[in-house]
Amino acid sequence: MIPELGHFALIMALVMAITQSIFPLIGAANGNQAWMALAKPVARLQFLFVSIALAILSYSFLTNDFSVAYVAHNSNSLLPAIYRFSAVWGSHEGSLLLWVFILSLWTIAVTFFSRGLPNYFLARVIAVMGLVSVGFLLFMLFTSNPFDRLFPTPADGGDLNPLLQDFGLIIHPPMLYMGYVGFSVAFAFAIAALLGGKLDVSWAKWSRPWTTLAWMFLTLGIALGSWWAYYELGWGGWWFWDPVENASFMPWLIGTALIHSLAATEKRDVFKNWTILLAICAFALSLLGTFLVRSGVLTSVHAFATDPERGVFILILLSFFVGGSLLLYAIRAPSTKSGGQFKLFSRETFLLFNSVLLLVVMSTVLLGTLYPLIVDALGKGKLSVGAPYFNAVFIPLMTPVAVLIGIGAIVRWKQDDASRVWQQLRLLLFASIFIGVTAGFMFYEVHLFRTIAGIIAASWVTLTSLAAFKARLTNKKNKLAALQIIPRSFYGMTLAHIGFAFCIIGITITSQHSVDLHERMAIGDSVEFAGYKFVLDKMHVVSGENYQATEAVVNVFKNKRQITTLRSQKRIYAVRNMPMTEAGIDSGLMRDLYISLGEPLDDKAWSFRLYHKPFVRWIWLGAIFMSIGGMLAATDRRYRLKVLKHKTTLSDKLATST
Amino acid sequence: MSALFRLTLPFVFFLIVNNVCAYDEPVKFNNIEHEERYQALIEEIRCLVCQNQSLADSNADLAQDLRKEVYDMIVAGKQDEQIITFLVERYGDFVMYRPPLKENTWLLWFGPFLLLSLALIIAIIVIRKQSSSDYTEPDMDDNQKQRLAELLNEELGKGKDKE
Numbered sequence: 126m127i128p129e130l131g132h133f134a135l136i137m138a139l140v141m142a143i144t145q146s147i148f149p150l151i152g153a154a155n156g157n158q159a160w161m162a163l164a165k166p167v168a169r170l171q172f173l174f175v176s177i178a179l180a181i182l183s184y185s186f187l188t189n190d191f192s193v194a195y196v197a198h199n200s201n202s203l204l205p206a207i208y209r210f211s212a213v214w215g216s217h218e219g220s221l222l223l224w225v226f227i228l229s230l231w232t233i234a235v236t237f238f239s240r241g242l243p244n245y246f247l248a249r250v251i252a253v254m255g256l257v258s259v260g261f262l263l264f265m266l267f268t269s270n271p272f273d274r275l276f277p278t279p280a281d282g283g284d285l286n287p288l289l290q291d292f293g294l295i296i297h298p299p300m301l302y303m304g305y306v307g308f309s310v311a312f313a314f315a316i317a318a319l320l321g322g323k324l325d326v327s328w329a330k331w332s333r334p335w336t337t338l339a340w341m342f343l344t345l346g347i348a349l350g351s352w353w354a355y356y357e358l359g360w361g362g363w364w365f366w367d368p369v370e371n372a373s374f375m376p377w378l379i380g381t382a383l384i385h386s387l388a389a390t391e392k393r394d395v396f397k398n399w400t401i402l403l404a405i406c407a408f409a410l411s412l413l414g415t416f417l418v419r420s421g422v423l424t425s426v427h428a429f430a431t432d433p434e435r436g437v438f439i440l441i442l443l444s445f446f447v448g449g450s451l452l453l454y455a456i457r458a459p460s461t462k463s464g465g466q467f468k469l470f471s472r473e474t475f476l477l478f479n480s481v482l483l484l485v486v487m488s489t490v491l492l493g494t495l496y497p498l499i500v501d502a503l504g505k506g507k508l509s510v511g512a513p514y515f516n517a518v519f520i521p522l523m524t525p526v527a528v529l530i531g532i533g534a535i536v537r538w539k540q541d542d543a544s545r546v547w548q549q550l551r552l553l554l555f556a557s558i559f560i561g562v563t564a565g566f567m568f569y570e571v572h573l574f575r576t577i578a579g580i581i582a583a584s585w586v587t588l589t590s591l592a593a594f595k596a597r598l599t600n601k602k603n604k605l606a607a608l609q610i611i612p613r614s615f616y617g618m619t620l621a622h623i624g625f626a627f628c629i630i631g632i633t634i635t636s637q638h639s640v641d642l643h644e645r646m647a648i649g650d651s652v653e654f655a656g657y658k659f660v661l662d663k664m665h666v667v668s669g670e671n672y673q674a675t676e677a678v679v680n681v682f683k684n685k686r687q688i689t690t691l692r693s694q695k696r697i698y699a700v701r702n703m704p705m706t707e708a709g710i711d712s713g714l715m716r717d718l719y720i721s722l723g724e725p726l727d728d729k730a731w732s733f734r735l736y737h738k739p740f741v742r743w744i745w746l747g748a749i750f751m752s753i754g755g756m757l758a759a760t761d762r763r764y765r766l767k768v769l770k771h772k773t774t775l776s777d778k779l780a781t782s783t
Numbered sequence: 784m785s786a787l788f789r790l791t792l793p794f795v796f797f798l799i800v801n802n803v804c805a806y807d808e809p810v811k812f813n814n815i816e817h818e819e820r821y822q823a824l825i826e827e828i829r830c831l832v833c834q835n836q837s838l839a840d841s842n843a844d845l846a847q848d849l850r851k852e853v854y855d856m857i858v859a860g861k862q863d864e865q866i867i868t869f870l871v872e873r874y875g876d877f878v879m880y881r882p883p884l885k886e887n888t889w890l891l892w893f894g895p896f897l898l899l900s901l902a903l904i905i906a907i908i909v910i911r912k913q914s915s916s917d918y919t920e921p922d923m924d925d926n927q928k929q930r931l932a933e934l935l936n937e938e939l940g941k942g943k944d945k946e
Binding site for chain 1: 835842887892899903913925
């Protein structure tokens with residue numbers, strides 16, 4: 126009975142979503158206040174019904190209700206309670222429910238934090254988000270109902286994939302979806318602006334904090350995914366260029382271009398059409414990501430659900446939203462008046478170049494991801510496009526992005542003098558080269574060229590960001606007061622750019638200087654590796670709630686002093702009888718030591734893989750900095766105050782009057 | 784070694800051996816160049832039975848066999864090209880993560896750079912067009928420009944504070 130209530134709640138949510146999309150849209154078109162006013166309460170009701178559905182599905186999992194097919198396929202009475210809860214989004218149907226839940230979460234956030242928005246505009250934003258919800262609820266109810274019953278009811282469930290029985294599953298998907306789905310807000314704002322036919326600076330200002338927040342979540346979500354893969358998959362990789370990873374990376378690239386383009390649009394009234402296009406593109410890529418992961422067109426390490434029928438449905442959804450919004454764009458964009466003027470040598474130009482570059486990078490990732498499918502579909506053979514391809518094209522395309530970040534931070538809006546900029550950047554450029562070359566030669570012997578290039582790029586981004594920050598303090602008598610005057614968004618930008626530099630360092634050094642060793646070890650054996658001594662202390666059996674594991678205990682010594690004990694397990698999960706490796710990791714700011722237990726070789730010895738991964742933590746640390754930066758920028762004073770009073774500020778006047 | 788360990792070890796072995804091939808003997812090279820080539824090669828060869836893993840990352844039986852074959856070929860003195868040719872002849876282009884440059888991958892390899900050139904050309908044309916249209920620079924010398932910029936910055940800063 127209870128799962129049927131969940132099903133009913135979904136149907137009610139659909140009814141709400143339909144109401145939420147139709148009436149406010151029509152109301153906004155012909156000025157019917159009552160119809161527009163419907164948007165907020167209906168959106169909140171939709172949230173209520175989706176929450177009920179999610180709660181009921183969670184309840185079915187927690188109470189082991191195996192008469193529900195989805196629960197029976199993805200849970201088991203032996204599964205620990207915390208994973209029974211996160212198993213809710215462990216597979217296809219539930220992750221769609223999570224998708225819709227997060228969409229309705231963003232929608233009600235918009236209804237609460239949008240008091241500054243004009244009625245007709247808010248009505249359109251909520252209506253567009255409702256429309257997206259309609260699409261996904263239909264998809265769920267017709268092809269992927271999580272409440273479908275199973276008859277006869279099995280005595281026990283098929284269990285959750287052991288790969289997913291991890292802390293990572295609890296937080297990674299919700300975070301990633303917060304990002305993915307968050308771009309639907311930017312999309313809804315863009316469509317609302319296009320529908321209204323009035324593309325002005327205020328649209329960019331309204332949409333900016335939402336977009337930055339979504340970007341922040343996506344950054345965190347991707348970083349969490351990378352960290353999870355690193356410790357869970359057991360071979361020390363943190364990025365595989367797997368189609369599923371690419372699916373989340375593409376919206377991130379466009380989202381990054383979008384938040385920068387929005388800044389230019391808001392501040393200088395430029396690139397309005399381009400920004401709109403990026404907003405549509407970011408959301409389209411989020412949908413495409415869902416399509417790629419959920420349709421079964423890919424075979425990849427992450428794709429747990431595959432079903433072509435669903436694929437066709439998502440493809441129709443995708444065509445509807447992307448096609449529809451591009452059509453609207455094609456009709457409305459040409460009539461947009463060009464706004465602020467700027468010279469070739471100006472911050473606008475550098476921002477534009479950077480967003481164009483990011484678009485090209487995204488297209489490359491898209492090309493590489495879809496190419497094997499296209500070639501296969503055309504009957505031109507089967508081929509694989511993997512990490513060697515992506516690294517070969519991604520790095521040369523991303524390098525100019527780092528260069529442009531540095532210049533963009535220094536160059537002024539509107540127009541600047543190239544010789545002034547050169548004068549300011551000259552010293553920073555030499556300093557970066559000096560740091561790169563010195564550090565490279567001091568610490569490394571192999572892969573010097575790439576290492577030095579990476580360190581130079583990171584130093585360049587950091588130094589120019591700091592210089593731009595310092596420029597805000599020059600000619601100020603009271604430095605402390607000046608620090609307080611600097612807007613929070615500027616702190617955010619500086620921190621995010623420095624975070625990017627951290628990522629560059631982490632990626633460069635880990636990729637170029639990680640070493641690993643495949644070794645046979647029996648109890649008592651020791652191995653010298655990367656300046657450490659690893660001693661296999663003992664092997665013993667460990668029992669978990671739903672698995673049996675063989676655990677290797679390895680003591681690690683440096684200069685004859687024991688620094689840590691690593692434990693790596695080979696687990697056998699009872700229900701699926703599936704082996705899993707749990708890596709033993711000693712993490713540090715400068716290096717990770719990582720061991721993973723292999724197979725038994727004979728009755729005494731086991732095979733082990735040892736990894737020394739320098740600076741790998743910097744990749745995720747950088748992502749954390751970027752996220753905090755995004756958080757700071759999104760909660761800048763002017764967005765918070767806008768809720769209470771919205772008056773035209775001097776910067777708006779300047780921007781619109783030029 | 785604990786008694787428990789002694790008792791349960793055969794059981795655990797049985798489970799593991801039943802699930803994956805136990806052949807995971809570490810490979811040893813006498814020659815550092817061979818070892819580096821081996822490592823680089825197995826990272827670029829796809830395990831054909833896994834979803835999306837290289838030979839280096841995979842534990843599947845087939846991957847282990849193929850690793851052994853690559854190892855033997857390297858030790859036998861074969862060059863990388865010969866090894867790749869051998870594998871591609873047997874399994875097709877699918878086995879290589881680095882797609883070969885040929886007719887059906889032309890777009891894949893050159894597409895990004897063509898797109899980049901095209902995008903930059905369009906961006907420059909757009910910027911030039913708008914920066915030359917109905918906008919004339921006020922006649923000022925450098926000092927005046929600097930002063931104006933400073934004033935504007937100050938003014939913008941104030942505006943933000945008051946907001």
